[in-house]
Amino acid sequence: YISSPALNNAAGATPQPTVAAGSVASIFGVNLASIAAIGPSSPLAQTLAGATVHIGTNYLPLYFASPTQINLQVPPDLAPGQQTITVSPQGMPDVSGNFQIARNAPGLFPMNLGGQSYTLALHADGTLVTPDAPAIIGELLTVYGTGLGPTTPARPFGFAVPATPPYVVVDPVSAQVGASTLTVESAYALPGNIGVDAVQFRLDNTVPSGANASFQLAVNGVNSNTLLLPVQ
Numbered sequence: 001y002i003s004s005p006a007l008n009n010a011a012g013a014t015p016q017p018t019v020a021a022g023s024v025a026s027i028f029g030v031n032l033a034s035i036a037a038i039g040p041s042s043p044l045a046q047t048l049a050g051a052t053v054h055i056g057t058n059y060l061p062l063y064f065a066s067p068t069q070i071n072l073q074v075p076p077d078l079a080p081g082q083q084t085i086t087v088s089p090q091g092m093p094d095v096s097g098n099f100q101i102a103r104n105a106p107g108l109f110p111m112n113l114g115g116q117s118y119t120l121a122l123h124a125d126g127t128l129v130t131p132d133a134p135a136i137i138g139e140l141l142t143v144y145g146t147g148l149g150p151t152t153p154a155r156p157f158g159f160a161v162p163a164t165p166p167y168v169v170v171d172p173v174s175a176q177v178g179a180s181t182l183t184v185e186s187a188y189a190l191p192g193n194i195g196v197d198a199v200q201f202r203l204d205n206t207v208p209s210g211a212n213a214s215f216q217l218a219v220n221g222v223n224s225n226t227l228l229l230p231v232q
Contacts, residue, residue: 002029006085006097010071010195011107011146012117014225018102022076022155023147024195027053028069029095032087036066042160044073044194050090055083061158061194073195074101076155104171105147106217106224109196119215119227120144131212134230137203144190148173148197148219151189161189171220173199177229178213180206207231 005017010024019025033049044061046052053060053072063071070087078101086096110117113130121129122142129135151167161167167189175182182201190196199217207213208231215229 001031002027002085002087002095002097004097005099007074007099009105009107009147009225011109012225014105014107014147015223016102016105018100018105019074020103020105020147020149021074021078021080021101022150022157022195023074023105023107024063024071025074026069026071027085027087027097029087031067031089031092032070032095033065033067033089034091036064038064042158042194044158046158052088053085054088055085060085063194073158076150076157102222104149104219104222106145106149106197106219106222107147108143108145108215108217108224108227110225110227116212117227118212119229121229129230131230134232135203136232137205137207137209140185140200140202142198142200143175143215143217145197145199145217145224146195147224148187148199148217155189156194158194160194161191163191167191169197169219174218175199175201176214176216176218176223177203177231178208180204180208182207203231 007025033051037049039045048062048065169187173187212228217224
């Protein structure tokens with residue numbers, strides 16, 4: 001059994017029930033694999049815990065597999081529109097489901113603290129932004145997500161992004177903190193990772209201070225999920 005839609009943004013629930021080509025996505029269901037297993041980091045495995053996943057004849061690289069969830073990379077060249085994905089568990093019948101591909105389907109990775117979902121964000125010195133170490137006006141912040149869309153050059157399939165050249169996100173990205181829309185300084189596929197994107201921006205004086213502000217990204221006008229960002 002595969003839940004509907006068959007593929008979901010691995011960062012969590014997003015406003016649109018779509019995934020982007022090249023992104024990290026999750027399948028949820030029952031009896032999808034024999035056990036829980038984490039695959040190698042690069043290149044990703046095409047068989048994990050006795051399970052394979054394919055779209056047509058294209059077998060997909062897998063990060064993680066378990067009886068109830070499989071995480072995979074969506075092919076970067078997959079065309080927008082409805083697609084069908086099939087899971088082949090070892091010793092079990094194939095099971096298929098449909099999903100929608102969109103050019104942009106951004107999702108922010110969350111960090112759960114004290115029952116709240118915060119944006120996974122780093123200060124300029126590489127430490128985590130938390131309520132005890134909030135973001136500071138003017139500093140360069142980095143947040144992480146998936147599904148921001150195509151890059152130039154095209155992101156690798158199943159292999160980690162190399163350190164050079166930079167794999168720059170093609171479409172315009174903005175950051176929304178509270179009611180403030182901020183200019184993004186850079187958006188790129190994260191080197192050493194597969195399907196993960198990084199976005200860098202600075203808080204300005206229009207941002208609400210002394211609070212957990214709402215935060216989301218927009219790519220080509222398509223909004224991500226909304227999380228919290230602590231601001232000093």
